[in-house]
Amino acid sequence: MLIEVKRTVDAVRTLQTSLMQLAYYVGEKPESHGYLMLLDSPITPERLRDEWERATMVLRKDILDRLTICFQKDDSIVGIPHDLDLPAKQAIAEAIENESRNGITTRVDYSFIIRKLLIHQWLTSREFVTAEWLGRTAGCSYPAVARALRPLGSLLERTSDRRVSLRWFPKEEFDRLLAIENQARSTARFVDPTGEPRPVEAQLRRLDKMKPGGLAIGGVLGAKHYYSDLDLVGAPRLDLSLHCPNQQMNLKFVEMLDPALKRVEDPLAPATLVVHAVRHANALFAPRDEGLAWADPVECLFDLYEAGLKMQATQFLEALQNQRPAKS
DSSP states (O other): OEEEEEEEEHHHHHHHHHHHHHEEEHHHOOTTOOEEEEEEEEOOOHHHHHHHHHHHTSSHHHHHHEEEEEEEETTHHHHHEOOOOOHHHHHHHHHHHHHHHHOOOOOOOHHHHHHHHHHHHHHHEEEEOHHHHHHHHHOOOOOHHHHHGGGGGGEEEOOSSSOOOSSOOOHHHHHHHHHHHHHHEEEEEOOOOOOOOOOOHHHHHHHHHHHHEEEOOOOHHHHHHHTTTTTTSOSSSSEEEEEEESSSSOEEEHHOTTTOOOEOOOTSSSSEEEEEEEEESSSOOBSSSSSSSSSSHHHHHHHHHHHTHHHHHHHHHHHHHHHOOOOO
């Protein structure tokens, strides 16, 4: 039995991709059954049935017979197109509980993500983008993109073919994002209660050997990658970006990295390792010679502010603005 738990899926494209991936797994295991469990999704049962009908036109019958889309209705778990027996419901409920125990769940804030993507484009490429690109990169529907763009008003510059870009750096909007970034990104902090934490460089070397998927280096180290003259010697902590669109943060790698690390909830408590969720569909990670990738510049900028390194954050932002490519 293969169970895939997806949270807060609001884009049909994400639903289609998740269903196809599960179909691949089921196709490789002839005796298995696959269940795609959607939690807190605004997609209606009627639309789920429509998408199932689309799937029947491209998937083999032997695979369709072993696939089920699941969603919550009242206090029960419902299946499309197959009814769920008691063992299946129990297994899915256990999978949901395990996900909740081992990770951090949050509803994806697509308004936050769309604004972040616009700032990323303004700082790194100066290119106009389409609503389709924003939706695909964020992992959300066109209506979600439109809702996020509408309040920006005259801050947006629009072309005749409906592409958009920021006219200037949106200081007030950026301050609003900083006020909610901790909640929108989700952040998990870890300390070593022994008082002898593993040095940041040693942690990074171990992670490079472990090669856990979906991780990138942010914070001070990431900022120095993009701007080597950052006014700070060493890194007070290791900031990591974990790509987890529409799903929980799986933090199991932390125990493998260092069993002594313990989770702390106090955002003001000194931390040696901090993990931030990247919720957009395209992680925007930059390749690195070996091991982990680099988080995108805006993620690194958020990390500096979140760590209380305001002077370095201001310096880094100014450097990014000065490094912007010439307008074509």
